[in-house]
Amino acid sequence: MKVAFLGTGIMGGPMAVNLVKAGHDVTVWNRTAAKAQLVQDACGARVAISPAEAAADCQIVWICVSDTAAVERVLLAEDGVLGVARPGLLVADSSTISPVASQNFAARLRERGADLVDCPVTGSKRGAEAGELIFIVGGKQESIERLEPLFSAMGQRVFAIGGNGMGLVAKLAMNLNIALIFQGFAEGLVLAEKGGVRVRQMLEIIGATMLRSGVVEYKGPFIERRDFTANFPLALMLKDIHLMLDFARENRVKLPALETVEEIYTVAAEEGLAGADYAAILTLLEKWAGLRSPAPTPVEAR
Ligand code: NA7
Numbered sequence: 001m002k003v004a005f006l007g008t009g010i011m012g013g014p015m016a017v018n019l020v021k022a023g024h025d026v027t028v029w030n031r032t033a034a035k036a037q038l039v040q041d042a043c044g045a046r047v048a049i050s051p052a053e054a055a056a057d058c059q060i061v062w063i064c065v066s067d068t069a070a071v072e073r074v075l076l077a078e079d080g081v082l083g084v085a086r087p088g089l090l091v092a093d094s095s096t097i098s099p100v101a102s103q104n105f106a107a108r109l110r111e112r113g114a115d116l117v118d119c120p121v122t123g124s125k126r127g128a129e130a131g132e133l134i135f136i137v138g139g140k141q142e143s144i145e146r147l148e149p150l151f152s153a154m155g156q157r158v159f160a161i162g163g164n165g166m167g168l169v170a171k172l173a174m175n176l177n178i179a180l181i182f183q184g185f186a187e188g189l190v191l192a193e194k195g196g197v198r199v200r201q202m203l204e205i206i207g208a209t210m211l212r213s214g215v216v217e218y219k220g221p222f223i224e225r226r227d228f229t230a231n232f233p234l235a236l237m238l239k240d241i242h243l244m245l246d247f248a249r250e251n252r253v254k255l256p257a258l259e260t261v262e263e264i265y266t267v268a269a270e271e272g273l274a275g276a277d278y279a280a281i282l283t284l285l286e287k288w289a290g291l292r293s294p295a296p297t298p299v300e301a302r
Helices: 012-021 035-041 051-055 069-076 099-110 124-131 141-146 148-154 166-194 199-208 212-222 236-248 258-272 278-288
Strands: 003-008 025-029 060-063 090-093 115-118 133-138 155-162
Touching: 003 012, 003 051, 012 035, 012 060, 012 124, 012 148, 025 035, 025 051, 025 124, 025 148, 035 278, 051 060, 060 069, 060 133, 069 099, 090 099, 099 115, 099 166, 099 236, 115 141, 115 278, 124 212, 133 148, 133 166, 141 148, 141 155, 148 155, 155 166, 166 212, 166 236, 166 258, 212 278, 236 278, 258 278
Parallel strands: 003 025, 003 060, 060 090, 090 115, 133 155
Antiparallel strands: 115 133
């Protein structure tokens, strides 16, 4: 299929490469051109100078950018996708953004005869590189079916949840779990460390008991190595926490534990950890406990 891929960051870059490897005809665009160039170097994808140019003669536009404002930019700016939207064009958006905003973007595209499916992903950087992502999808069934060859090139499973925005609602609920599971894990680790228990011992105990979880298995080895380079940047988890709390307020849902976690992530971002992995929350808790200095990872604010 002819695909325009917009946003070649940590997730989008390997996703675009996997589409090319599966034989699709891919044109990439990224705000910072150097990252699109990396994809071209890796797999020979074409590079476009704007979202509109990338989308002009494609059947499918795949988006994977940071947040709602970034999706708005690639769709609605002067050189955005909407300007070249036409009947038959299908936009698949893997960015984690506001479900309501996504519904509005879908409506704008439908005015031009095009369509949009929200298909946020889970599986982190490793899943993106291995082509083992899990897509959580909202949109029209016939549009979701059209995307099947592309889903299978980048992922291992697709959950079609319902109409537009529903994939995003489910994805936010998933990330809520991840943030809270990691928070419990990190707080337990700091308490144990403060009492003299080594991190490795705690990881072994957790791995042998019902506390075992995918989150801990993924993050444990990074924590042991004190490697807090971003797999999932803390700034993006904080963005998701804001989306969860906004959606909760709009729907009269109270999320007391998440409200506390939001305050901790806000402080972490203010202390320079925005560009580190969200697992660097551990280093802030350690600092508060008087244990170690914050993450040695060089971090850039995002
Ligand atoms: P990254 O690696 O931080 O990549 C974010 C991408 O979004 C990257 O291509 C950015 O371009 C792009 N971006 C950010 N802001 C804009 C604006 N305003 N306009 C256009 N493009 C923009 O994040 P991930 O790949 O880990 O995550 C992507 C999504 O998946 C995100 O929603 C996660 O929550 C899940 P840049 O290279 O900075 O110019």
